[in-house]
Amino acid sequence: MGLPTPPVAQQPFADVAALPLPPRRELSQQPHLASSPRDEALVQLLLQRWGDQVSGLDEARTVEYEVLLSFPxxxxxxxxxxxxxxxxxxxxxxxxxxxxxxxxxxxxxxxxxxxxxxxxxxxxxxxxxxxxxxxxxxxxxxxxxxxxxxxxxxxxxxxxxxxxxxxxxxxxxxxxxxxxxxxxxxxxxxxxxxxxxxxxxxxxxxxxxxxxxxxxxxxxxxxxxxxxxxxxxxxxxxxxxxxxxxxxxxxxxxxxxxxxxxxxxxxxxxxxxxxxxxxxxxxxxxxxxxxxxxxxxxxxxNRLELRNSSNVLGIIRGAVEPDRYVVYGNHRDSWVHGAVDPSSGTAVLLELSRVLGTLLKKGTWRPRRSIVLASWGAEEFGLIGSTEFTEEFFSKLQERTVAYINVDISVFANATLRGQGTPPVQSVIFSAAKEISSPGSSGLSIYDNWIRYTNRSSPVYGLIPSMGTLGAGSDYAPFIHFLGISSMDIAYTYDRSKTSARIYPTYHTAFDTLEYVEKFVDPDFSSHQAVARMAGSVLLRLSDSFFLPLKVSDYSETLRSFLQAAQQDLGALLEQHSISLGPLVTAVEKFEAAATALGQRISDLQKGSPDPLQVRMVNDQLMLLERTFLNPRAFPKERYYSHVLWAPRTGSVATFPGLANACSRANTPHGSEEWAEVHRQLSIVVAALEGAAATLRPVDDL
Amino acid sequence: MGLPTPPVAQQPFADVAALPLPPRRELSQQPHLASSPRDEALVQLLLQRWGDQVSGLDEARTVEYEVLLSFPxxxxxxxxxxxxxxxxxxxxxxxxxxxxxxxxxxxxxxxxxxxxxxxxxxxxxxxxxxxxxxxxxxxxxxxxxxxxxxxxxxxxxxxxxxxxxxxxxxxxxxxxxxxxxxxxxxxxxxxxxxxxxxxxxxxxxxxxxxxxxxxxxxxxxxxxxxxxxxxxxxxxxxxxxxxxxxxxxxxxxxxxxxxxxxxxxxxxxxxxxxxxxxxxxxxxxxxxxxxxxxxxxxxxxNRLELRNSSNVLGIIRGAVEPDRYVVYGNHRDSWVHGAVDPSSGTAVLLELSRVLGTLLKKGTWRPRRSIVLASWGAEEFGLIGSTEFTEEFFSKLQERTVAYINVDISVFANATLRGQGTPPVQSVIFSAAKEISSPGSSGLSIYDNWIRYTNRSSPVYGLIPSMGTLGAGSDYAPFIHFLGISSMDIAYTYDRSKTSARIYPTYHTAFDTLEYVEKFVDPDFSSHQAVARMAGSVLLRLSDSFFLPLKVSDYSETLRSFLQAAQQDLGALLEQHSISLGPLVTAVEKFEAAATALGQRISDLQKGSPDPLQVRMVNDQLMLLERTFLNPRAFPKERYYSHVLWAPRTGSVATFPGLANACSRANTPHGSEEWAEVHRQLSIVVAALEGAAATLRPVDDL
Structure with missing residues (x-):
């Protein structure tokens, strides 16, 4: 699928501020634990920045919740x-x-x-x-x-x-x-x-x-x-x-x-x-x-306390399809000063909003689709602000959200990009990464630098950077697992050949300060800049492209690998219990064929001059694919997890999580009753894939 | 909200065949129990009619399932x-x-x-x-x-x-x-x-x-x-x-x-x-x-048997928005001859398809949106064909279906129209009913005849015909309760002043034959014609209108009446348990305001010349409203029932079903533990209404 570059604001992020990123000191000079006075002061800071006459957005407001937190x-x-x-x-x-x-x-x-x-x-x-x-x-x-x-x-x-x-x-x-x-x-x-x-x-x-x-x-x-x-x-x-x-x-x-x-x-x-x-x-x-x-x-x-926690939303209304939302968020609350976690991400958020807001106020740009910038509250206590938001606006977000971009910690270290997400966002991340220079003096693009640190051999593309998958480590979790919205997380991170640290060492401690960042994490803030440019480019591609830059056929590779793992590591066992993987093979094939054909139809459309409704129809297919993998009845014991491809996998086989987990429970001396659940989980995945393929076929192929 | 008449095929159903409706003898001359050879023969008959060169549709095909039936x-x-x-x-x-x-x-x-x-x-x-x-x-x-x-x-x-x-x-x-x-x-x-x-x-x-x-x-x-x-x-x-x-x-x-x-x-x-x-x-x-x-x-x-059961689909591809579907269906299987149940409905289905197919083949008409005609299998055993279909194509149907029209038994008796449906379809039924003559010599429109038999005083409209609500009596059930698609059922029925019969007397017996219909139900088949014209008019309005003829503000009346019942019959009791109806009042008010404002915006748009994307965005709001009332986690013990307004109500108070049922369980000597569930159900409804209102507000009011 082609990826037209944004038609209106081609490269606004050349303008991303060089060091020092202006807001970083304000963000981390004082501890701002969720719901603390300083957390609320940052809410006001965000409202003020996003309401600014020169560099603000169309609207800024808070969404508040009364949530149960725990304190010593x-x-x-x-x-x-x-x-x-x-x-x-x-x-x-x-x-x-x-x-x-x-x-x-x-x-x-x-x-x-x-x-x-x-x-x-x-x-x-x-x-x-x-x-x-x-x-x-x-x-x-x-x-x-x-x-x-x-x-x-x-x-x-x-x-x-x-x-x-x-x-x-x-x-x-x-x-x-x-x-x-x-x-x-x-x-x-x-x-x-x-x-x-x-x-x-x-x-x-x-x-x-x-x-x-x-x-x-x-x-x-x-x-x-x-x-x-x-x-x-x-x-x-x-x-x-x-x-x-x-x-x-x-x-x-x-x-x-x-x-x-x-x-x-x-x-x-x-x-x-x-x-x-x-x-x-x-x-x-x-x-x-x-x-x-x-x-x-x-x-x-420790004691539990009901506290007020605020999300701050900054809105840029779309010019052509205001009912399509690109949501970009990060949490605001830290454990102590949180210069890295989350202020490195909040700094990127504010820098992006400053650049976009300035264009907006100048009147030189307005995105095709609406952009929602979000500063989430109480993430550290369990993604609370973002989760409550998805609960409150479940239908609206699920109907209309094109993608969710998360930049939590923007810079863990300054070696290489780290991209995590569902398969459809890989291509838009790659496109942005190819266009933007990596920090430092290598002269490489972010993409070419990235591929040197972490890569894999793709059956479709050959050697490419390795994308990570999404667990529940930050605010993308409710978006992908509960709402089925294609999501991603972007950061700069370590050279794994130089450290085996589980995470940056001062994570969640009182030593995560601006001094720490300036001395050891990203002294010239060039990695912050790089992430801001990356995230900005991804954001604009999603909000401005005529055709959505979501490449749904990239799901085929995931499905193939899950299928192969099932065949190799579970096939014989399943056969012993008269469970055939045949229907799964067929479903994966149908998905592949439908996704490939849709990609071809989009290419063909791009060559002509499709009318806006035709593009909208195709874009709806792309946007809604991720929803088709949701089944709120698949895992009744897993709170919020409805995505049949990305639910937590406890079984050891790297395959569809429901299948892996059910097999691991059944394949025990006392598991004979559990084989029915294995078959049920298999049928759930087959139905999801067949249903997904049906949504990718031509819309009048009923 | 205005209801533009169909722009292309203004009144094609003037052409609905006069007596005798051609296919009626074929449909009911032999018993056609689900999955019997005769049921399969009717599948072939439908395929042949819908594949006809002169009066057929764009495509006809079967969708088959292997279902568990029960036979003596x-x-x-x-x-x-x-x-x-x-x-x-x-x-x-x-x-x-x-x-x-x-x-x-x-x-x-x-x-x-x-x-x-x-x-x-x-x-x-x-x-x-x-x-x-x-x-x-x-x-x-x-x-x-x-x-x-x-x-x-x-x-x-x-x-x-x-x-x-x-x-x-x-x-x-x-x-x-x-x-x-x-x-x-x-x-x-x-x-x-x-x-x-x-x-x-x-x-x-x-x-x-x-x-x-x-x-x-x-x-x-x-x-x-x-x-x-x-x-x-x-x-x-x-x-x-x-x-x-x-x-x-x-x-x-x-x-x-x-x-x-x-x-x-x-x-x-x-x-x-x-x-x-x-x-x-x-x-x-x-x-x-x-x-x-x-x-x-x-x-x-009796014994259980796995049997093949077919749905037959007839497709008319939309010219402008082929990814918006109007689904019209009826079951095909009967208990014995089923001249009334379901062949009176199947006759209407075939007559409609003949009229539309003829226009289509002549090249004089193609609807704006796609039309799916469906002949469901194994309805008599529990809506099986339609339910399996909604399970198989859950995502596709939920994303794209504008409305579901059901005409099962089309003529119970020949006195008056009976319309059942969710509130948004009332207006399109009324519009059609006002335009079409009632059978017989009264000279009245179907609407004016209807209002004489069954009416109510609406706070918004004054005296209007009474619409019924949808239970699970026919194939609309999976569409409304499981998928959240605005649905309706249309028929002609009794003069209740003349009979107190529970249903037409030969229902589900071997006496439900064509002779019975010709002698006693609808001797001149004029009521069949009237229903065909009604259903056809509704179908075309939904498939051809520029703006969807779904009047979402008509939900306000239902919500008000549920709210009033809650206040009058449960308010004091809830107060005793410290549960306030205040948030529900606020939520209903927000819904009303949002729905009214949306109606006004549509009126304003209709006065201008809105571009196709603007109309599409508004239509999406209308189409998807019903989805916002679904909560698959609201009633975990109720299979398929997810619609928080129309789930089965066992409690005696005519209010929101979750609230009514939880109150009825709690308000017993041993119910003290159940008051938490009452509050939970109240919060579920409040969240659904607030979420629904959020989808009706201007799409860039984020």
Whole structure:
């Protein structure tokens, strides 16, 4: 499918500001935790920028919700204590960052905590449980370790935050500590003089905050917008909260605890970069601050609070098809200063809006379709602002949204582009990336730079950059999984040959400051500029192109790979249970044929002078394809996940998630009842693909 | 909103054939039970007509499914026996119509049966249970009658067919007989010389067949198209089948049984027009064919069979917006000859297609939008053909269908029009009805005749004909409830001042023949013509009008009346439980305002010369409004029902069904836990109305 360049505003993003990006200091100079006064001040800042006479948009307004957030108690900070057998407190740890640069103190720096972990003061022998996966606890159990009533020390990574507590509770564990191992985040470096402010490494006192809630959206108003009058679950009946108290700590404190554990040595793969042997516990060996029978007491005083949270919307009305929306968003709330997360993305958002707003106010440009810029609230607590928005405007957004562009953290590092999205957006990302120069002096386009870092061999295109898929890591989740809107996330990121850090080291800590960005992440802000130009180009292509630049035939490659995995890894097993993959093969073939033929029809149309209705009809086919993969009845236990191709996959085979998961549940000694569900899931996918193909065929081929 | 008359084919239905409508004899001369050879022959007839060179359509094809049907056994007919205490059979009844006109015999006349009732041979004392509602069985129970193991004789009406067996089983009843009381169907007439062929009355041997399945769609492939490879539930695990054997009988046999019952006299309201006192049983008084302890044995030999069932589609491709579909359908399958049900509708379908096909082949007309004519299979077994079709083409139909027009039985009787539908179709039905002459010599329009028979005072329009709402009585059900497509059903019907018959008397019997129609239903076929002209006019208005003739502001009246009922009948109760109707009031007001403003914008556009995209955008708002009322998560236990305004209402208050039902469950001594669900249902409706209003506002008012 051809990709006409935007007809009106050809290259406005040449104008993207060079360093320094103007708003970046304002955005991150103070902590702006969701619903805090500073978060609200940023709402006002956005309203003012988007309402500006010279560089503002057509309209700016807030959409507000009353959402259930979770905070530590300022009066009773969460605390970890080592308690002797006589009840005496031998040692105590206050999870809190050391004030290294002068920005880690002050009342607005929220104490590190596990949001939505319940309050409680469990006390027990300490064990080390690696990443806290189900396998990890099973391993400990298999070693004959009595997990009942213990406190599990786990490290970030592998399992989701909340999952660690869920897994632990299944084994009778009473409380969970989570730390960041320097082996996982600092490429092993752990001494103060090896870490920020001396490098981008996480200081020993740094603690990753985060939401430990298992789902997304406001926890007490699932599927309903969280208006003040909306029905709310009693929070005691809400699901998805950690079942036991949990608390994150820094590796300084973790080392102190872990290096004093007695018991069996941990398996090699469980070892990180702390300066000692890793033992499993339970309990400590005798030592300075510990006695052999001392226990760990975790005091968590988190409390749930209903708070007002605002989304800010900035609107540019479309000139020709105002009822087609390109939505571009990022969250606004941070854990502390959030210079990287999310202010690096908010800076890009504001810079884009400044460029577009200036054109708009000058009267030299107006997009064909409407553009909605969004600054989401309370993302850090579980994508709450964006999810509530999709609940409130479900029908309108689902009918009319062409695509959703997310730029959360815009710059993790300055090596290469990272593009994630559903297959139809690959081509528009590639087109933009080919046109824009990569930061630095290589002279390469973003595309040519990207392909050097991460690539794959496509059966259709040969060697191309690898796009990632979309999980639920940022505000695109409700758009793709709940609404079925083609979505993407764009950022600049690491050279993976140079670091194995799980994520940028100061993520969700009080060390994620502007100084950190200026010193270590993107000193000349050229990667920010590059992402702004990328996102802007993608935005304009989607809003201005006569034909939508969504290449639906790129789904065929995904479907083929899912199909091949099913055939190779599940085919024989399915055959044993008289389940044939034949209908799936046929459905994939039908999809391929219909998508290819539609691409050809669009090419033909582009050669002529199609009338606006003809283009609209084809564009509707392109826009709505992603919707056809939604089936709200496919996964009744998965909140919001309706997309039969991108729902979470827990089964190990890289195929259609419903099929993979059902097979993994059925293929056990007690799974014989589950084979019906395997067949049902197969039929659901077949029906979705056949239904999708039907929407791609000529519209009068009824 | 204005209703431009069709610009191309102004009044083609003046050409609707006068009597006799040509295909009517062919359609009903032989029984054509779903999936029978004759049903398949009619498929070929339709394909041939719609493929005709002179009067055919653009395309005709079948869409086939493999569906689970239920049939009696030709070798072992179902049987009712009276058995003495010694096991001797005292008397036996073979449910079967007497061959009165020569058409009630022959192997193609299926024995009367309760489709999907399980096989079995329950035997027990007979009781009389009126309509078999839950209240009826509760009444018997309250009389101290031991219902355990009894056979319940019930009459048609009030409760659904399957519901009678469900209710009975709850009280331990072992088998159910269902008969048609002459008081309910024949205005009391019951002697052979008072009934067909001497009048339109049901002969004493006539038996109403029917599906006793509780849901609709193929019972073993819920939410999946019933393709041969689709996942199927084990029929033992399928839900919705009657839990105990059931069998319908004629009133001749029912009188014999009922008039010999002993026990308490039945309450006055339980009495029909049989020639005896109605007693409750259990058991018989001594008499000719009965002894005091004789029992009734019901032998049901029904069996489930997977059968091929075809839908036939006839396509007329739209000239301008081929991706907008107006779907018009009726089922093809009958229980026996089905001259009224469904052939009166199929005749209209074929006559319409002949008129349109002739214009099409002449090249003088092509509609703006596409038209899909559908002849559905296996409707009598539970709307199976249409439901499977909506499952297979869910996305395509939901994206693109402007409206669904159903004409099942086109003529129940020849007094007046009956229109049922969702509020947006009222205006297009009214417009057509005002333009077309009513049958007979009154000189009145269909509209002016209609308003004399059934009318109401509208706060907006003053005195207007009363439209009915849509339940699940015909193939519109999956379109409105599952897909959210504005739907309607059109027919000619009774003068209710002249008969209180539940439905036309030979409904679902072997007496529903062409002779019956020609003698008693519509001797000159003028009502058939009137319905064909009505339906044709509605079809053309929907397919040809520049602006869609869907008046969304007519929903406001429904919402107001639901709201008022909630305020008057539930307001105080809700207040006691701290649930405010305030947000609902606001939501209704917002809807009203948005709908009114949209109507005004359309009027303004109509005065100018709007470009095709502007019209398309407004039409999309009109077309998609009904979709905004769908919430597939609102009623998780109701199969297919997702429309928050038209889901089944079991609560007695005429308000939003989710609210009414939840209130009725909560407002009991043990309902305290249910008030949360009341609030949830209220929030669901509020969110739907707010979301709907958002889609009606100007499309760039984001």
């Amino acid at each position: 108690s300022p009066e009773h900070p969460n605390l970890i204590e080592v308690v002797g057998p006589d009840g005496a407190v031998l040692h105590s740890y206050l999870p809190k960052e050391e004030n290294v640069t002068g920005e880690q103190g002050g009342p607005d720096v929220v104490q590190p905590y596990a949001a939505y972990a319940p309050p409680g003061t469990p006390q027990g022998l300490l064990i080390y449980a690696n990443h806290g996966t189900e396998d990890d606890f099973q391993y400990l159990f298999n070693q004959g370790i009595n997990l009942q009533g213990t406190i599990a020390l786990t490290r970030y990574g592998m399992a989701g935050r909340g999952a660690k507590a869920v897994n632990a509770a299944k084994y009778g564990v009473a409380g969970v500590l989570v730390y960041t191992d320097p082996g996982d985040i600092n490429d092993g470096r752990s001494f103060p003089n090896e870490t920020f402010p001396y490098s981008w490494g996480l200081p020993p006192s740094g603690v990753e905050r985060g939401s430990y809630y298992e789902y997304f959206g406001d926890p007490v108003t699932p599927y309903l917008p969280a208006h003040p009058s909306s029905f709310r679950l009693d929070s005691n009946n809400a699901s998805g909260f950690p079942p036991i108290p949990a608390q994150p700590i820094g590796f300084r404190d973790a080392e102190d605890l872990l290096c004093n554990l007695r018991g069996l040595p941990a398996p090699v793969s469980w070892k990180g970069a702390l300066h000692c042997e890793y033992h499993l516990g339970p309990g400590f060996k005798s030592g300075e601050n510990f006695t052999a029978d001392s226990q760990v007491k975790v005091s968590v005083h | 056994s030709p070798e072992h007919p179902n049987l009712i026996e009276v058995v003495g205490p010694d096991g001797a059979v005292l008397h036996s009844y073979l449910p079967k119509e007497e061959n009165v006109t020569g058409e009630q015999g022959g192997p193609d006349v299926v024995q009367p049966y309760a489709a999907y009732a399980p096989p079995g041979t329950p035997q027990g004392l007979l009781i009389y249970a009126n309509h078999g509602t839950e209240d009826d069985f509760q009444y018997l129970f309250n009389q101290g009658i031991n219902l355990q193991g009894t056979i319940a004789l019930t009459r048609y009406g009030m409760a659904g067919r399957g519901a009678k067996a469900v209710n009975a089983a709850k009280y331990g009843v072992a088998g159910v007989l269902v008969y048609t009381d002459p008081g309910d169907i024949n205005d009391g007439r019951s002697f052979p010389n008072e009934t067909f062929p001497y009048s339109w009355g049901l002969p004493p041997s006539g038996v109403e067949r029917g599906s006793y399945y509780e849901y609709f769609g193929d019972p073993v492939t819920p939410y999946l198209p019933a393709h041969p490879s689709s996942f199927r539930l084990d029929s033992n695990n399928a839900s919705g089948f009657p839990p105990i054997p059931a069998q319908p009988i004629g009133f001749r046999d029912a009188e014999d049984l009922l008039c010999n019952l002993r026990g308490l006299p039945a309450p006055v309201s339980w009495k029909g027009a049989l020639h005896c006192e109605y007693h409750l049983g259990p058991g018989f008084k001594s008499g000719e064919n009965f002894t005091a302890d004789s029992q009734v044995k019901v032998s049901v030999h």
